[in-house]
Amino acid sequence: QVQLVQSGAEVKKPGASVKVSCKPSGYTFTAYAINWVRQAPGQRLEWMGRINAGNGNTKYSQKFQGRVTITRDTSASTAYMELSSLRSEDTAVYFCARHGPVGEEDYQFYYGMDVWGQGTTVTVSS
């Protein structure tokens, strides 16, 4: 069974950083990209960035550039999203989602994100 399992809820103070993990199972980790999408309470889905789990290449939304870092550990078959300089507006549910396969040219044109993690609630409060 293909699934993505994320780390648990976090409570952080303003100015701190948070690191969320996403561990896939049931498929070859390096054959797909992992995207990170967040959703503030009552708001739309918002794409933050992605990592090609095969070659490690990343792309970040301009909105989060400089504050977000997406990495992967191929030995642990785990992807990570770290968001720094947290503020109250970063309170949201953070999802990871599989996209690919990356071996297909322009896979993002043809394929949607077909497997999602359960979401990780990050609360930023003083």
Added chain:
Amino acid sequence: SYVLTQPPSVSVAPGQTARITCEGINIGNKGLHWYQQRSGQAPVLVIYYDSHRPSGIPERFSGSNSGNTATLTISRVEAGDEADYYCQLWDITSDYLIFGGGTKLTVL
């Protein structure tokens, strides 16, 4: 950056057909995907590349994409279809993933 526009809400009676639109400039030339998000849950892909259904998605869900409008059609709507629906595409110019604002489907 590229913008996708969805109606905030659509209402339909059980058994009827719901149509949810997603508008964008020349959206018909882009691969468009649709997600269902029930309350408190993660999104689920229901249509990819305009009109393709992933395995496990009922045939009641279909999609089309032409010109400046893409449409998600849900036939014989059931109470369990009540959810938020999001369109999404890859903007090749920016290399970003773009989501629409979401449409809340209410089953009357």
